[in-house]
Amino acid sequence: MEIHVKRIRQGKNSTLSELYIDGEFVCYGLEDLIREEKIPGSTAIPAGRYKLAFNRYGSMNGRYKRWYPKFHKGMIELTGIPNFSYVYIHKGNTHANTAGCLLIGNTMRYDKNFGDYEVHQSEKAYKTVYKRLSAMMEKGAVYLVISDVL
Template structure:
């Protein structure tokens, strides 16, 4: 399966993206600002080709196991990122909740110059099994591109 994050718009300190699996739009993603020089927990992940993997360790994994029970098989991690580690696609609505990770949502708003995603838990429940399947497949790749539309 081909998986892509396509960035479509920038706020003052936020970036709005679309998540596609096999060419089909899945949900919106929210990331930090794109920066030339990384600022820890305030910078969007770089463009390029990476891999999705299932990460079964850490506090976030424990939290999601408690929240989602047996449906949770591990966090979906974007692996192989230069100067980034433990980057998960997860639940959240505003950039203060990203710490460099993409947050998923079914819709978005722009408030005071910043993007936010909404209905994050619903989006996560929808995309998690699909991303889990990609991460466990023979081609767990994910491509991140900047194609700003507005």
């Protein structure tokens, strides 16, 4: 099973994308800027295909388990990314919240003052996407495909 993240716009420090499950637009994604040379915590995930896995360790997992005790099974991590580790799908609004991860939100906004994109209604999007992805992951391997269509 594959889900797709299609990068559609780039801001000064941010990259906006659309997330699709089974060909259906589900929400927006937000990452740091696409860079040729990686800057830790400030670089978009390289385009490619990555297996999703549950990561049940660390402080972020502990926070999300406290926030969502009824459905949290571990952070959804993109694995096998060269020179990246602990890359999750999680909630947040601006590139400052990403730390190299993929944020998701139901709506998006372009901030003209800063020249960057934001995602909003992130918690709502997170709950929806997490439940769908975790159910898919329990049935078998799930891959996230990131492509640049900028």
